[in-house]
Amino acid sequence: MLFNRHKLEIPNPDQALKGRSEQWFSIADKHRVLDAPVVTDDIPDGFEVAVFGLGCFWGAEEIFWRMPGVWSTSVGYAGGSTPHPSYEEVCSGQTGHTEAVRVVFDPAKVSYADLVKAFYEFHDPTQGMRQGNDVGTQYRSAIYTLSEEQAQTAKEVTAAYEPELLKRGYGPITTEIKPAPTYYYAEDYHQQYLAKHVNGYRCHSATGVKFPADA
Secondary structure (H helix, E strand, O other), rough: OOHHHHHOOOOOOOOOOOOOOOOOOOOOOEEOOOOOOOOOOOOOOOOOEEEEOOOOOOOHHHHHOOOEEEEEEEEEEEEOOOOOOOOHHHHOOOOOEEEEEEEEOOOOOHHHOOOOHHHHHHHOOOOOOEEEEEEEEEEEEEEEEHHHHHHHHHHHHHHEEEEEHHOOOOOOOEEEEEEEEOEEEHHHOOOOOOHHHOOOOOOOOOOOOOOOOOO
């Protein structure tokens, strides 16, 4: 019981695990579905990056790699204090990170607003430190923005969606919207997990609430 309560609270930086000075594992060069680089320090001219947390990152990544206009995706850890954490450390609740998806996209083919709408429609953003049966800080809902424009769009899309949720009996949105923190890539076995394990765990319990047609 005490352990579960602890996992529902983000640790202060001085309480978080110390982590590491650098990444200690390698990641496959090519995306298993999109055939683009997985580690995308350099992206094509005109492309943009979005970072989201919406529960278990296995299913979350699949949601975005299926969207037209998405060039590459990866999974990782964001929003915490521990540098270069391991999956086990994130699961302990002592790093402060949430499981995240990094999406590289072509804004000429898919808008950031459309990505945010997909983010909301494919999970329940009202559950706080959980997503369905998955409980803990690592499953919290988050939008990490990389520009003022993204921040404004995220807030506008959120404001349009929350009334629809409330009308259907859901509570207020608990998604944290913050400037993007450092993103740490997850271990290679997590990358495109559901492309390697097609019958693997898909945890997302969407509300079924759609955006209004004029949003």
